[in-house]
Amino acid sequence: MEYVTLNDGHKMPILGLGVYLVPESRTVDVVKTALNDGYRLIDTAEYYHNEKEVGQAVRESGIPRNEIFVTTKMPPQANYQEAAKRIDESLAALDIDYIDLMLIHWPGRNNVETYRALEDAQKAGKVCSIGLSSFYGSEYQQILDECDVVPVIDQNETHVFRQQKEFQQVLKSHGTELEAWSPFAEGKKNIFKNEILAKIAQKHNKTVAQVILRFLIQRGIIVIPKSVHKERIAENIDVFDFELDSEDMAKIDSMNEERSVFGW
Template identity: 40%
Template sequence: MQQFTMNNGLTIPSIGYGVFQMSGNEVREHLPEAIQAGYRHIDTANAYFNEVAVGEAVKASGINREELFITTKLFPQSYPYEQCGIDVDASLERLGMDYVDLMLFHQPYGDYVSGWKSMEEAVKAGKVKSIGLSNFPMHKIQEILDIADIKPAVLQVEINPYWNQHELKSQLEGTGIVFEGWYPLGHGDRKLLEEPTFTELADKYGKTNMQIILRWHLQEDNVTFPKTLNAQHMRDNLDIFDFELDTDEMNAIDNLPQNPYYQVPEEPPVFVLTHNDYSQQV
């Protein structure tokens, strides 16, 4: 598994298994399959309501904790300084872990500026190894950079060949922030998956169109979480380390028309403001 180095000197696996929109029972069924296939990077969140199941599956796997990279995220209700420390501990308790490798602020709303100081304290206390942001636009990232003693190590945003985030990457050049891409395969968009460019390259390299896209991500230095409940697809998504796209092929993908699948609004949608009791997990 290829690793990327974050700006704090720690490494992060280039491919992970995400459990977004999976029930606790689905996590208990499919996360062990992913671990068996070779995944060592697991991405969850308090708002996914499956941290308990993730912790149980990790414990049952028999894999040493130090061999795994576990990410979770806090939703905006957790951001105010005092609440943030409480909710960091609550996530650790649900996961049944002494620490997580990465904790992100999940959405760019609320009191994320004061909360960042609490996240830094969690790092200093050894509860969190690295901290970062998810779905934050540049001007809100800058608010964090302006007050941070510990810079964000990771930024998780939509990235795929139809939305390559080159502009945002250029704006953050020099920060050492590692990019993670959600919707790495366009959320199953057949138009993206069947682009002639990918079909031609798949024929050339003896791979699938999806593997070509994931290889593009890898060479773009994007961490990805290609979602699947299919054990064979899990294995296929890891089978991208035995070939390399050349410069012209990467440029051809980079030149595809750009348009995001989802535009993160400036103001919080209603669901972000809804109070949730994240302890109610099964």
């Protein structure tokens, strides 16, 4: 596993398991499978309704707590008090002593008050690192201008069709890392049968999915692919034994359309 050192000094695995849309009934087994395969980053959220099961899997894994990096997210709240309450609720649901990284899941009307609650939770030791998800431009800048702690992460839609190159540089200039949600673009645009990716995959004796993840990792982007299938979970972490060359990277660069595949 490779790690990224965040601006607060904590180390975060560059690859993890996302559990969006993983049913509660399957979450414990899916997370345990991933942990057994070497995953050390698990990404959940209040909105996913499986924080409790993620926490259970972490506690039952037999792996020391300090070796597992757990991310969760909360929606933007109306005020500081509501945000503080939501943080405590997530911590109680996970039941894992502390949260490694907590994000505001998407921008709302009172991002600053929500973020200040995260800052105070960090000071109290409830949360180790804090950040954002789906924040761009002025929304990200507002947090920089009006809050004290620079976000360690901004988690955004990032994949071969939306490579976020300029925004990654903006984030980097402030000390914020880019994390990719939906690194496979949810399979849209027939991504797994794309001719460019297929040829590169064949060249390295890897799958298209592995090439996509490797491309993002080589750009220093944290990735959290999602799967409930044992074979895919194992496949997605098997990306640290090869490297894309400059020609490969340039070909994938050419696929960038810098538009959301979700119509946003």
